[in-house]
Amino acid sequence: AQSVTQPDIHITVSEGASLELRCNYSYGATPYLFWYVQSPGQGLQLLLKYFSGDTLVQGIKGFEAEFKRSQSSFNLRKPSVHWSDAAEYFCAVGASLYGNKLVFGAGTILRVKS
Amino acid sequence: GAGVSQTPSNKVTEKGKYVELRCDPISGHTALYWYRQSLGQGPEFLIYFQGTGAADDSGLPNDRFFAVRPEGSVSTLKIQRTERGDSAVYLCASSPTSEPNSPLHFGNGTRLTVT
Structure with missing residues (x-):
């Protein structure tokens, strides 16, 4: 069965700093x-x-992610974080056998400090 | 245009009562999904409809949960004999088709609290 792991429950970054949120899937x-x-x-x-x-x-709001098959990872990145990026981020995996049914990770809460 | 609408936004009920949660998908979207999000967790799949039929209900936790979509548009999630463990945010999403590359559009959810 598919599974998704987001190892970081909370992350705090300073505004303007770079961001990487981790995601591993099975x-x-x-x-x-x-x-x-x-x-x-x-x-x-x-x-x-x-x-x-x-x-x-590439995604919206300046985000990007890289799929690395060898590491079973799909980490999310942003070069410069804005205060409005504070939110919870979820990684999800789907499979063609299951239509558009997604399996989500537990999420990472991003806090941005000024 | 209008997005996915879920009503009510909040529902408080007593243990043992019956509740209905409503989802109005984006017009023309044939696929409709229900997810449940417990505190501190990611959304968990419950059921999805393609048109009027439930194409996959493997995520429904037990037979107290049931969902319908009689005319292929609005859907209702029904929970009988509610338990405190049913407390969660229930999310609805729709997409133009059920193909994997068809984007999901989520509603804001219904927060269910069972006291």
């Missing part, structure tokens, strides 16, 4: 990978997704 075949962001009182918003092709994918 799945036997080529996964579909996603990053979602959830702000307080808001629904989940898709940041970016990987299906195939270039392993470095």
Whole structure:
């Protein structure tokens, strides 16, 4: 069965600093990978997704993620964090056998200090 | 355009009561998903519909949970004999199709509290 691990429950970064949120997945075949962001009182918003092709994918709000098959990882990065990026971030894995059913990680809460 | 709408936004009920949670998907989206998000956890899949039929209900935790989508649009998640452990945020999402590359659009959720 698929699973997703986000090792960091909380991360605090200074505004303007770079960010990397870690995600490791477990799945036997080529996964579909996603990053979602959830702000307080808001629904989940898709940041970016990987299906195939270039392993470095660009998303909205200046985020990017790199798929590394050898490490079973899909880490999210941003070169310069803004205070408005404070939110909870979820990594998710899907599989074609299961339609668009996703398995989510437990999330990482990002705090941005000024 | 309108996004996915979930009502009510908050629901408090007593243990043992019956509740219904409603989801209005984006117009024209054929696939509809229910997820449950417990405190400190990521969303957990419950069930998804393709059109009117439940294509995969493997995530429903037990037979107290049931969902319908009679006309292929609005969906209702029904929980009988609620238990305190059912307290969570119930999320609905819709997508144009059920293909893996079809983006999910999530609603803001219904926060259910069972006292």
